[in-house]
Amino acid sequence: MVGVHQPLLTRRLTGMGTTIFAEMSALAVATGSVNLGQGFPDTDGPREVAEAAARAILEGRGNQYPPGPGIPELRQAIAGHQSRFYGLDYDPDTEVLVTAGATEAIAAAMLGLVEPGDEVIAFEPYYDSYAATIAMAGGVRVPVTLRPPGFRPDIGALRAAVTPRTRAILLNSPHNPTGSVFTREEITAIAQLAVTHDLLVITDEVYEHLVYAGEHVPIASLPGMRERTVSISSAGKTFSFTGWKIGWVTGRPEVVAAVRAAKQFLTYVSGGPFQYAVAGALGQPDAYFTALRDDLRMKRDLLSGGLAELGFEVYPSDGTYFVTTDIRPLGETDGIEFCARLPERAGVVAIPSAVFYDDREAGRTQVRFTFCKRPEVLKEALARLTALHR
Ligand code: PMP
Ligand code: GLN
Numbered sequence: 001m002v003g004v005h006q007p008l009l010t011r012r013l014t015g016m017g018t019t020i021f022a023e024m025s026a027l028a029v030a031t032g033s034v035n036l037g038q039g040f041p042d043t044d045g046p047r048e049v050a051e052a053a054a055r056a057i058l059e060g061r062g063n064q065y066p067p068g069p070g071i072p073e074l075r076q077a078i079a080g081h082q083s084r085f086y087g088l089d090y091d092p093d094t095e096v097l098v099t100a101g102a103t104e105a106i107a108a109a110m111l112g113l114v115e116p117g118d119e120v121i122a123f124e125p126y127y128d129s130y131a132a133t134i135a136m137a138g139g140v141r142v143p144v145t146l147r148p149p150g151f152r153p154d155i156g157a158l159r160a161a162v163t164p165r166t167r168a169i170l171l172n173s174p175h176n177p178t179g180s181v182f183t184r185e186e187i188t189a190i191a192q193l194a195v196t197h198d199l200l201v202i203t204d205e206v207y208e209h210l211v212y213a214g215e216h217v218p219i220a221s222l223p224g225m226r227e228r229t230v231s232i233s234s235a236g237k238t239f240s241f242t243g244w245k246i247g248w249v250t251g252r253p254e255v256v257a258a259v260r261a262a263k264q265f266l267t268y269v270s271g272g273p274f275q276y277a278v279a280g281a282l283g284q285p286d287a288y289f290t291a292l293r294d295d296l297r298m299k300r301d302l303l304s305g306g307l308a309e310l311g312f313e314v315y316p317s318d319g320t321y322f323v324t325t326d327i328r329p330l331g332e333t334d335g336i337e338f339c340a341r342l343p344e345r346a347g348v349v350a351i352p353s354a355v356f357y358d359d360r361e362a363g364r365t366q367v368r369f370t371f372c373k374r375p376e377v378l379k380e381a382l383a384r385l386t387a388l389h390r
Pocket of ligand 2: 037040
């Protein structure tokens with residue numbers, strides 16, 4: 001019989017076999033644990049947005065293949081969002097592409113823009129799809145490490161990582177898993193490096209509206225950057241519908257066309273009715289975005305404060321769904337082992353940040369918790385975690 005080994009692709013790409021998030025969510029269900037691992041909210045987004053999706057289905061909008069680049073209403077709404085929040089103008093017809101979540105946008109950007117052998121610099125710890133999709137494109141990932149407590153980008157290290165084979169810098173701010181938000185000065189320094197060395201910047205801004213301190217600075221808005229930046233975002237976090245998988249790319253026409261060429265053979269199109277709903281959602285008033293942020297800031301404070309009281313070293317999280325901790329003050333030395341045993345010890349699931357590093361040693365004692373859960377769920381998790389002291 002033909003042997004079925006762990007799929008070669010997955011093994012080569014991630015070394016994990018499956019995604020850490022799926023694995024840990026399955027573990028949470030199997031053990032009845034409070035799941036502070038995978039980042040997804042436990043309350044859905046606005047009811048009127050959900051109703052708009054339901055109406056689209058019932059009224060027959062988007063039930064058949066939508067246009068390849070996305071429905072015009074959504075492309076216009078995305079362009080409108082970039083202009084409203086960042087003063088960036090994009091032509092909805094040639095400079096905007098709708099994708100199956102940011103995940104597909106990242107994959108299609110790699111496949112469409114990176115040639116085999118090209119180097120892509122990314123700050124580690126990095127979101128798991130980066131290593132996988134750079135490898136799918138035959139690219140070479142070049143990590144630059146963010147270090148606690150601030151997880152600030154080391155511009156000197158970034159400069160040193162650039163070689164004649166560097167094709168792109170892959171940026172993610174607000175940053176998953178650390179919660180660090182790069183400052184205007186830091187983004188400016190990265191932009192200058194990209195201009196000097198004529199590099200593309202692929203920027204993953206899915207947490208753009210989840211910033212609790214400082215500001216979100218889209219790198220495309222800096223001088224000389226619009227034409228060399230592929231900006232990626234999605235509706236998942238901004239509207240608390242992570243299952244809908246509506247994402248997008250903005251950039252100059254040639255770049256968007258290259259990403260679209262790859263996207264055509266990944267999904268071609270997806271989520272027709274959801275595209276109508278997200279087109280409407282992007283027009284939410286400012287108060288919506290402020291309330292979302294304030295609610296998550298309160299949850300961040302609740303979880304961060306509780307974890308600190310329990311003895312974790314808690315690094316500041318200025319954005320995203322996540323807070324990173326260090327478990328050494330608890331007498332622990334290995335995050336992977338700690339997270340593997342946490343369900344049985346305390347009935348809680350968290351993510352060992354080591355899986356986001358090439359340099360596993362750099363993240364060995366870091367553990368990521370998500371706070372995008374109802375306050376009572378966060379409190380229950382904190383109560384359970386007191387078991388660590390028994
Ligand atoms: N990038 C980062 C940094 C993320 O945390 C996520 C969340 N899953 C994604 C991309 C993927 O977004 P989407 O669900 O829209 O595919
Ligand atoms: N972005 C989510 C996280 O980091 C997970 C998304 C996924 O499961 N791929 O937890």
